[in-house]
Amino acid sequence: MTAPHTDVEQVELANTAFYETLERGDFDELSALWLTPADLGVDDEYHDPADSGVISCVHPGWPVLTGRGEVLRSYALIMANTEYIQFFLTDVHVSVTGDTALVTCTENILSGGPSPDDSDELGPLVGQLVVATNVFRRTPEGWKLWSHHASPVLAENDEDDSEDTPT
Template sequence: MSLTDTELVEQANTAFYETMERGDFDELSDLWLDDDISCIHPGWPVLTGRGEVLRSYALIMANTEYIQFFLTDVKVSVAGDTALVTCTENILSGGPAEEGGELGPLVGQLVVATNVFRRTPDGWKVWSHHGSPVLTETDGEEDENSPS
């Protein structure tokens, strides 16, 4: 039984996150289109072109000892040779090991993401990734009892 486009796109989206978890830069590079790509990491400016986008992932991988993505609310929409995936990235990450060789503190982060894929002869490839942080109830709120 062959997979539907929706299933193939979901597989490509999963592969995108799994390669980041493994820190496999070469495989991650292969998942992106060869041309006109873009990426917005939370808090970063828009990155365009293969060089800028892939450099950003190399930098992230070099400075992240551990990262794991738990994807929720995954929705896939396919229109011809283009596909849109929206999801929530529940991220657990840790920085480079400290002097004693122990992993830096683990940090949890919630990001909503939009991943756009394009069909190629080699399968579905990432065209664009946009991640935005989700503010928790305590982010940016002042203590109600503090003076204004």
Template sequence: MTHRTDTEAVQAANTAFYEALERGDFEEISDLWLDDGTTSVSCVHPGWPVLTGRGDVLRSYALIMANTEYIQFFLTDVKVALSADIAVATCTENILSGGPAEDGAELGPLVGQLVVATNVFRRTSDGWKLWSHHGSPVLAESGEDDDEEPHA
């Protein structure tokens, strides 16, 4: 494959991952994660400890989907770097989510969140598969308070 085609394929796999989360499609989430029987996958959700192993990673997504009534990702700053059969996709996840509705409401309160994510993919005979996902919350806007000393 050409470099451009590989980049587009990784971008498509990255987008498919977020779209499956939005739909709550556990089967597709499972299919998108690497499953070669030998390589351990890993995942870090914002504020969680590192999860290692396909079982723990997929259970985490089942738990998130079971407890999230609504979630939508607006991806910005998407970049893909390739090296042979490994790809690293970085992006900012602009997340809008809501939990279960209360008091007869149609949807729970919506909350916005910014997360920077690194998704590592590996090329397989079935296409690009997620090997690792790491999401970190964005706690401060860049460029603000540039004149202030860092807090110890």
């Protein structure tokens, strides 16, 4: 087995761990999956953000979140307000160059929140189709997330537009 192939497999495992951790709602484990300045041997107190691997995240419909505080707070909010979430990943593509890896995929998301009547039941499940780009950096502890960017996929119109066009 060649080293690049091994890297691709390791990145695939790191990407899968990210989504499985979200499904379980394990905030501590999720936090450990994201890059820290210390992962790159950079002083936490003073550093040039361009050199330190400052993390970023874009959730569908949200502004860009930058830095561990903002990014991890967003996941804490999502986890606190989502009773159930499951990801079915399709179209997963991994590219590794040196210590950086890029993963693109389609997130087929099934989620639900609390029941509207305040019972212990799960509210209605909602499906969502999202395309995502996850960027990973190699660290001494393995591959860690550097950036996550997700964007909703608009529903396709199945009707033939030419039928409505006058001739």
